[in-house]
Amino acid sequence: MLSQNWYRRLLLSYFPIFLLTVSILIFLSFLVINEISRQETAKADRISTGYMMDTLERSVSEVELDILSDLETASVYPLFLNGNNVDNTAVTYQTIDRLRLLENNNELIASIYMYRDTDQQVLTLHGIKDLNAFADRDFVQAALQAPEQRGWSSVRSFAEMSNDPKREVITMYKRLPLPFGDQGLVVINISVYAMKQMIASMFNPQVSFLEVQDASGVPIYPATTTDDAEHGKTLTTLHSDRLGWTFESGIRAGQLFAWVSVISYIWILIGIFVVGVSIVYIIYITRKNYKPIQVMMERIESLQLGGESARKDELSLIDHALESLIEQTIDYEQQYHENLLIRRRRLFMNWIEGEHPENMHQELQNVHIFNDYVRSSPTEVSTELPYYAVIVVEIKDYDAFREKGNVQEHNTLKLALTNVFQELVQQEGLQGWSEWISVRRAGIIIYGIQQEERQWNRRLFDLAANSREWVEHNLHLTITMGTGITVHDLPQVQQSYESALQSLGYSMTLGRDGIVMYSDLPQGREQESYRYLQNIADLVKEFRLTQEVWRDHLKQMLDRAENEPLRDESIRSLVLSLLQMLSRELEGMSEPLDTLLTGDAANRAMEAIAEAETVEDVHQALLPYLDQVYTHYVEAGESTNYHALIGEMKLYIEDHFANPDLSLNHLSERFNVTPKHVSHLFKAELDIKFIDFLVQLRLQRAEELLYSTEDTIQNIAIQVGYANSITFGRVFKRIIGVTPGDYRKLKMKPASYESK
Secondary structure, three states, rough: HHHHHHHHHHHHHHHHHHHHHHHHHHHOOOOOHOOOOOHHHHHHHHHHHHHHHHHHHHHHHHHHHHHHHHHOOOOOHHHHHHHHOOOOOHHHHHHHHHHHHHOOOOOOEEEEEEOOOOOOOEEEEEEEEHHHOOOOOHHHHHOOOOHOOOOOOOOOOOOOOOOOEEEEEEEEEEEOOOOOOOEEEEEEEEEHHHHHHHHHHHOOOOOEEEEEEEOOOOOEOOOOOOOOHHHHOEEEEOOHHHHHHHEEEEEEOOOOOOOOOOOOOHHHHHHHHHHHHHHHHHHHHHHHHHHHHHHHHHHHHHHHOHHHHHHOOHHHHHHHHHHHHHHHHHHHHHHHHHHHHHHHHHHHHHHHOOOOOOOOHHHHHHHOOOOOOOOOOOOOOOOEEEEEEEEEEEEEEEEHHHHHOHHHHHHHHHHHHHHHHHHHHOOOOOEEEEOOOOOOOOEEEEEOOOOOHHHHHHHHHHHHHHHHHHHHHHOOOEEEEOOOOOOHHHHHHHHHHHHHHHHHHHHHHHHHOEOOOHHHHHOOOOHHHHHHHHHHHHHHHHHHHHOOHHHHHHHHHHHHHHOOOHHHHHHHHHHHHHOOOOOHOOOOOOOHHHHHHHHHHHHHHHHHHHHHHHHHHHHHHHHHHHHHHHHHHHHHHHHHHHHHHHHHHHHHHHOOOOOOOHHHHHOOOOOOOOOHHHHHHHHHHHHOOOOHHHHHHHHHHHHHHHOOOOOOOHHHHHHHHOOOHHHHHHHHHHHHHOOOHHHHHHHOOOOOHHHH
């Protein structure tokens, strides 16, 4: 219905104009040929001038792109801008060579130079000089005052050296490093004379005329303006957005038309008058009827909400614009919320890691954190002392938590936890900011105004206790909380965070209620865990000697670690050292025992110890496993009757020590035990290594043969179990102190003869 009314109104409004237009068509028909000729001439002139302008813009753009591309790819420019290089002279010459290559590659370039912020030095093809001594310093200073300005300047006079002649150039500058750096500038000067030469080569001054002016109205081509009667009527006026230049062109006087119209100028004036009146009337009626929609269309076009609907009627366009506006508003709100969450977490992590920005107060206000509490600026005077503290929250048994639900549910629950922490802080009359700092840990920065530190610490403990109780009761999660030290300035929050991590490291020994206050941590140096190594060695010895008191000593060692106290990592390290030492001592006694020491049972025990929340949990996880190992160890010892076994092995060695093949493997096969167990039995029962016992028997017999017989040393070596006299002689000298030959010459007596 709305479209039909609009159509009738327009039709009735334009009908009188239609009658008037038909009445004067006869008088305007004779102008058609003249108009066609003028339009074709203007079209050709516009194409020619447009080509000329496009060529200039394209040439300038090529210069700009070549230089900016080189600035982005060449590594020497950042070295020059840094200004702290080991060899500044080499970097300077390399940079000049790059600039000279760029200038030589394009005849339009009049000059390229760079300005460095760190020491206010300007680098040209002639070298480097201070800004105050640079001839073009006024332009550089103006550029530094307007770093956001884009595009080419108006025509200006330029001289690189104070004694150089002035040249007309247009200039562009960019901040370095690209795109919006803060270390310096690159200034590109293009020769106006070279551009004039390009213009002169692209049109015929005998037929047409051309005037080019910059944005300030200064004539560029030709250098001076000409009289209108000389060059004729302007047919084309183009403006270059890139250069800021205006191009005006047309056909010279006497060249536009070669024939004289035979039509009366009176009729021409009448026709122009009638057409003008019709145009004025049409514009008046159209604007009057179209004005409301025009206002809406202008707003829609200014906001670029029309899109593809610009080809439809106005009402469809307005409808599409409203839909687009609603969608953009929804998308903007969603994107703003997501960006705000990302900015908050980045700012949170930078703050606790000590990398916060200098304008921290402003950043907190930008992300809507502590708006009602944090002073607007660090210089603002306050009569109340601010208190800051960090609490680190850790989810216990995170693997079990991860098995419940999917990733999206986990993220939703974590988001809910951060909101819960912040609300609980507010209930205590404080302000809190909570973010997840790892997959299983969240941090809470607490801010408030307090008159007494003791009361502040009490409020922190109550807050931690209430938070832990709420989470366990409502979300069925077990958490541990470590509080940091209290600080009074924003940069010191990092110290509070680090101390909160230290507190969390004592959760086994000090966190009996799931809360570790930093004030409860041991003062001074941490207790050295290496002092427990002797206790571990004694416990392993008692275990190996089947002394039942090892269980009591294990409990005493863990109780001592809890009372001192030790950090969680130190306690787990002690337990790991105990298991490793026990494994080395018992390995090889029997296959079931080896499986128990290195198999799934050992892995399950280590996992239980890693997930333990208290020292008592460590003891409950460790003791059943050690009992199982102890049972298998006792069974292995009883089954082999190692006391009798070692006696049989000793007699066997004494009878067969002359056998060169006698070794641990030989005894292992002979007595059906592992070689490692044989070595262990010798060390445990005889307090001597197997090889030392064997060498002792062989050399004792060799001494007797050297003293009582005249056999050769080679024969004696074979009789005591050595394959050759060389090996026998080396072992004999190392143990006895002299060679077998010297022993016989000196007529030394064996120890067994001397005792007789």
